[in-house]
Amino acid sequence: MLHHGDNLTQLRAQIADASVDLIYLDPPFNSGQAYYATGLRDAGPRFDDRWAWDATAFAAACEAVSPAMADVLRALMRLVGEGGDLAYCAFLAPRLVECARVLRPTGSIYLHCDVRMSHYLRLMLDALFGRANFRNEIAWAYRTGGVGKRTFARKHDPILFYSASAAYTFHPQYERIRYRKPFFSAKRDEEGWYADVLLRDVWEIPAVINVSAERSGYPTQKPLALLERIVTASSNAGDVVLDPFCGSGTTLVAAQRCGRCWIGIDANVDALTVAEKRLADASAAPQHL
Numbered sequence: 001m002l003h004h005g006d007n008l009t010q011l012r013a014q015i016a017d018a019s020v021d022l023i024y025l026d027p028p029f030n031s032g033q034a035y036y037a038t039g040l041r042d043a044g045p046r047f048d049d050r051w052a053w054d055a056t057a058f059a060a061a062c063e064a065v066s067p068a069m070a071d072v073l074r075a076l077m078r079l080v081g082e083g084g085d086l087a088y089c090a091f092l093a094p095r096l097v098e099c100a101r102v103l104r105p106t107g108s109i110y111l112h113c114d115v116r117m118s119h120y121l122r123l124m125l126d127a128l129f130g131r132a133n134f135r136n137e138i139a140w141a142y143r144t145g146g147v148g149k150r151t152f153a154r155k156h157d158p159i160l161f162y163s164a165s166a167a168y169t170f171h172p173q174y175e176r177i178r179y180r181k182p183f184f185s186a187k188r189d190e191e192g193w194y195a196d197v198l199l200r201d202v203w204e205i206p207a208v209i210n211v212s213a214e215r216s217g218y219p220t221q222k223p224l225a226l227l228e229r230i231v232t233a234s235s236n237a238g239d240v241v242l243d244p245f246c247g248s249g250t251t252l253v254a255a256q257r258c259g260r261c262w263i264g265i266d267a268n269v270d271a272l273t274v275a276e277k278r279l280a281d282a283s284a285a286p287q288h289l
């Protein structure tokens, strides 16, 4: 199911309590930029990631959230002061509360964010799910983007993984390590010695670039391989996967290819057009699992 509109309104109106098994969200990052679809710059921003202080919106967010989340927002106000950073946190807080409401007790949430905001968002997720339900901070590592000469090149995004309870769905994943020589329980195939070891929390997956086959033209599109890994690890066949900032629909395509049901929400109707096309193409293609 695809829903068009502000996800706060849509989550409240359309999604029942404890009805979703897995949530992945890739909201704006507070990057201070507007993002345009490839070739569509004249049509205006595809989505805007610039945040300005709004005292009324901040007060409304504090009213709308749980006491623990309101405490986090007020603590952040003391820490970061009034401004775009706090406006961004106040935007996400009630949306994260809705995500917690719709998640089943066996469910998990993955919040994809930016290194400049992840520590604030982690406090919010602690307030919602409890520190005991923090599972991982995954580093999605890539090689694209700018470099700086005064810092190490920033080449990863944090993805904060929390579960709704201790009884969460999780299927361990493996990665293949290659060896030059036989080593402990190494096996051998036509490429040489290898072992399949449990996957770490650092994931090297190439970003979607101009020449990627999967590129839709939608800005900030995430790789299908990243989403397929999350869907496979944290849901079962037939489960419901929700992406409330679905953009070009990468999560939905991954869910469909893995035999899961999906719900996508986006405020930008052009994003949903791209997502619909990708989903139709994925249906026409042979199923992945």
Ligand SMILES: C[S@@+](CC[C@H](N)C(=O)[O-])C[C@H]1O[C@@H](n2cnc3c(N)ncnc32)[C@H](O)[C@@H]1O
Pocket: 005, 006, 007, 008, 026, 027, 028, 046, 047, 218, 219, 220, 221, 222, 223, 244, 245, 246, 247, 248, 249, 250, 251, 265, 266, 267, 268, 271
């Ligand atoms: C970073 S992009 C998501 C990209 C997506 N993961 C993909 O692979 O294409 C963020 C998306 O959030 C949407 N968005 C921003 N604010 C929203 C809101 N309040 N409600 C629903 N969607 C929103 C934007 O239109 C944009 O498509």
